[in-house]
Amino acid sequence: MQSPRLSRFPLLTLLHPREQTRLVLLLLPIGICVWGVVVATAGLPIWGATSLVLGLMLIPGVLKWRGDLLRYGTGVMVLSILIAMQGFHSIEHLAQWIQFHLLRWPATKSAGLISALNAEWVHFIWNWAVVLIVLYLVRAGMRNPVAWLLLLWTFAHASEHAYMMARYLDLKQELQQLGVGSVSAQGLPGILGRDGWLARSPTTQGTFLCRLPGVTTTTRLDVHFWWNTGETLLLLLAGHLFVRERLTRR
Numbered sequence: 492m493q494s495p496r497l498s499r500f501p502l503l504t505l506l507h508p509r510e511q512t513r514l515v516l517l518l519l520p521i522g523i524c525v526w527g528v529v530v531a532t533a534g535l536p537i538w539g540a541t542s543l544v545l546g547l548m549l550i551p552g553v554l555k556w557r558g559d560l561l562r563y564g565t566g567v568m569v570l571s572i573l574i575a576m577q578g579f580h581s582i583e584h585l586a587q588w589i590q591f592h593l594l595r596w597p598a599t600k601s602a603g604l605i606s607a608l609n610a611e612w613v614h615f616i617w618n619w620a621v622v623l624i625v626l627y628l629v630r631a632g633m634r635n636p637v638a639w640l641l642l643l644w645t646f647a648h649a650s651e652h653a654y655m656m657a658r659y660l661d662l663k664q665e666l667q668q669l670g671v672g673s674v675s676a677q678g679l680p681g682i683l684g685r686d687g688w689l690a691r692s693p694t695t696q697g698t699f700l701c702r703l704p705g706v707t708t709t710t711r712l713d714v715h716f717w718w719n720t721g722e723t724l725l726l727l728l729a730g731h732l733f734v735r736e737r738l739t740r741r
Contacts, residue, residue: 501734502727505571509558511551522547538605545579566631567737570730573624577723580617584719591712598712599678611677615656618649621722633733641725648718651681654688683707684714 508515522544529535529543552575559568583603590601602609622645629638662676680687683706689695690707701707709717 501738502574502731504738505559505563505567505730505734506574508551508555511555511558514551514554515548518547518551536606538607541604563734563737566628566633567734569624569631570628570633570733573621573628574726574730577621577726581719581723584716587712588716591710598710601712611656611659615649615652618645618652621645622649625726628733632737633729635729635732635736637725637732638729641722641729644722644725648722651683651718655679655681678711680711681714684709684711687714 526540526544530537530540535543556568556572559571583605586603587601587609590596590603591598594601622642625638625642625645629642658679658681659676662679666676680690682688684690685708687707689700695701705713
């Protein structure tokens, strides 16, 4: 008979580190202490110290995901990895939001915990990788209604990053032709938000789209905070339904 805990909280069952709990409880405080020491005394940038902590946590993570593979199969293991990666990605967006709105840092400085990865090509690759992973999960059996909505959401999100990538490459080429090397092409608006395509296009100006709250007035940082928030919530719900189905079969 299936355990009530498994049926009520299947995603928590999947995300629990199980045999690696002690290793997580050992390495996490060590990583946090090392993070503080190397940033405060050794002058290591925040992104470098954060990468070090993630490297430590990758040890129990890989062992846990190997256990997921043996217990539940490839599809559920891939879901577990995606949720972990998307979870840290969400922390990055939250850090940027705090830096910009609460600490009042300029947008160019509000780059999260790993600022070295806050680059246009990284965002482009990451978001299209998520689309491909969700497509794989759908093929692996995650076909509940929320999963289809998740796939649509991730595709729309990645499409905006494709548009921003194209604008970035165009502007970068123009700056190179002008011999201007001190100006960055990074951080251009996309389709949504302030100075985005919807706000600037003669086709959409004055339409109901431009009158929707925030659609053409929100900063790029906030636009992608909400893109990511929606994506994370849909992933968790779709994953919950998928894992519940798999555990029920078992």
